[in-house]
Structures are given as C-alpha cells and as structure tokens.
Amino acid sequence: MFFARAGLPEMASHEFSRASDLDSRNVYVLLRWSETLIEIARRLAKEKQPEASWQSAVHARDIAGRVLKLDSDNARALQLLEEIGDEFDVI
Numbered sequence: 001m002f003f004a005r006a007g008l009p010e011m012a013s014h015e016f017s018r019a020s021d022l023d024s025r026n027v028y029v030l031l032r033w034s035e036t037l038i039e040i041a042r043r044l045a046k047e048k049q050p051e052a053s054w055q056s057a058v059h060a061r062d063i064a065g066r067v068l069k070l071d072s073d074n075a076r077a078l079q080l081l082e083e084i085g086d087e088f089d090v091i
Contacts, residue, residue, distance in 0.1 A: 004036055012036045027067050027074065034063040034080050041088060057088035
C-alpha cells in the first residue's frame, strides 16, 4: 500500500504479486493488485503504448477473475471487470 499511495504503481504491483504468492486467497490484496494494474494500463494508454496498456488490463481482468472464484458475488471485482471491459475492450 505504501508504494500505491506514493504514486509508484509498478512497485505496488510487484509487492501485491509477492503478497498474493504468500496468500493466494487474500481478496483484499487481489483487489488492490487489480486496481493498480488498471492504473498502470490507464497511464500506458495516455503514453500511447496500446499493447502494454492492453496487457496490463488483461492481467487486471485475470486478477479480478481470481477474486470472483473466491467470492462469486464480490461487488468490487464485478465493478473492476466492468471498468476493464468499458475502457480497454478486454472481456
């Protein structure tokens, strides 16, 4: 969370990945990781890096999907998937 709040999403993503490796069922970590990947995807889109942006959005989708496997009606995960679909055309 420190890196996310400090405006360092790549470092935050790395740390969320490590935290997920330690506890793959931690929904909080997975949601924050997905949000961070969306932030990265948005920045990459603004920087005119469409392929990298799309890859980050796909990764965010996959992480949100993992949340739904653990909690099938998680409102935040569903919201993230909708955002990803609307903004990045990733289904």
